[in-house]
Amino acid sequence: MKPTLLMVPRLPAAFIDRLRESYTLLGPMEHSTPEALPEGAEQVEALLTIGTLRTDAALMAALPKLRLVCCYGTGIEGVDRAHAKARGIALGNAGDANATGVAEFAMGLLLATARQIPQSDRYVRAGRWQGNAVERMAPVPGLAGRKLGIYGLGAIGSRIARRAEGFEMEIGYHNRSRRADMPYRYHDSLLGLADWADVLVVSARAGAENRHAVNAAVLKALGPRGHLVNISRGIAVDEDALCAALETGVIAGAGLDVFENEPHVSDRLKALDNVVLTPHIAAASESAQAAQQETMLGNLRAFFAGKPLVSPVAL
Incomplete structure (x- = not known):
């Protein structure tokens, strides 16, 4: 039986296809709140999110089997790290991938x-450019x-x-x-x-x-x-x-x-x-996105194999 993951934001379509090869994938969620959890959330073992979204104690408490929070990028500011540590929930991010x-x-x-x-x-x-004078705009x-x-x-x-x-x-x-x-x-x-x-x-x-x-x-x-x-x-x-x-x-x-x-x-x-x-696109190069996705997949593979995360975050 495939482990169940919950995707909070919508991830890229091709990446979703790769995740579904090895995991049962739920989501995305309209809001990162317990009320927005999809059917089957009680089976979720890993939560996929981004740092700008709230992953608070209430959301984690509503996921009884949750053992891993995995952030797609480097940011982790939205995660209640104290609650994750108290629950024994591991935290991973993209490290220096992007x-x-x-x-x-x-x-x-x-x-x-x-x-x-x-x-x-x-x-x-x-x-406004009317000629080839040396000074067109102020230096x-x-x-x-x-x-x-x-x-x-x-x-x-x-x-x-x-x-x-x-x-x-x-x-x-x-x-x-x-x-x-x-x-x-x-x-x-x-x-x-x-x-x-x-x-x-x-x-x-x-x-x-x-x-x-x-x-x-x-x-x-x-x-x-x-x-x-x-x-x-x-x-x-x-x-x-x-x-x-x-x-x-x-x-x-x-x-x-x-x-x-x-x-x-x-x-x-x-x-x-x-x-x-610009609309928060500094990491939107093809190479950065590919690296982030490989890091998230590596974190998931390692976690479910009982090995250390590829890019762990200390709690």
């Missing part, structure tokens, strides 16, 4: 905001020689740093602790990093402990020529403070792939010309 894809997208957002690529596109489409500082501050030098942050080296940027970072294996400038506070940096990239794992870590003070420290890029989670940035900073010139611009209340995006953000907005 790190390369997310890092390259972060560089795309960095270029888009710092070099004003979307504004340039709109400039051409509006018919911008560029990236070479500028300081890139990375908040969270993990699997994604370290890849961003290596790519930024190719743009001849000076690199600094803030982590919970200094990384002896990395040659970059360490800052012992996020505020200090922002004060030093010209561009601040948020790549820290977001949870309750760093909610609104990027606040009005951090944005002020980044300064009127500074840019913010966020490919982590929207919760890490105080969105009201960011809107105010962009509206008043406290910072020059931002590139955002994540938002505080997804999929809702603030009308204040959408009204601004100095922010680039």
Whole structure:
């Protein structure tokens, strides 16, 4: 008899077909609540979800045979880890499977905001390019020689740093602790990093402990020529403070792939010309998706074979 899995969000169709080869698959669910559980949920042994959805004590308690929560991506912020630990429920995620894809997208957002690529596109489409004078739009500082501050030098942050080296940027970072294996400038506070940096990239794992870590003070420290890029989670940035900073010139611009209340995006953000907005797609490259799926399958195979998870999360 195949083990029963519950898919909370709808996963890619081809991946669903692969899962069904070895497992009985239920879902997706309209909401991640006990009331939305499908028929047969009492047999569920593994829950497939994403970090932005709530996997709380009530949902886990409604699944009496649940032994594994497996997150499709790297995020785990929606999982009640204390309850999972108390119940003896294992937790797995995608590890660094999508790190390369997310890092390259972060560089795309960095270029888009710092070099004003979307504004340039709109400039051409509006018919404002009238001749071949050297100065068509106001010049911008560029990236070479500028300081890139990375908040969270993990699997994604370290890849961003290596790519930024190719743009001849000076690199600094803030982590919970200094990384002896990395040659970059360490800052012992996020505020200090922002004060030093010209561009601040948020790549820290977001949870309750760093909610609104990027606040009005951090944005002020980044300064009127500074840019913010966020490919982590929207919760890490105080969105009201960011809107105010962009509206008043406290910072020059931002590139955002994540938002505080997804999929809702603030009308204040959408009204601004100095922010680039994308729909949480940093990990949406074919290679990143394939790697995430292989990691989830590996976690499931290992778990049901009684072996350690491929990508476990400590509880």
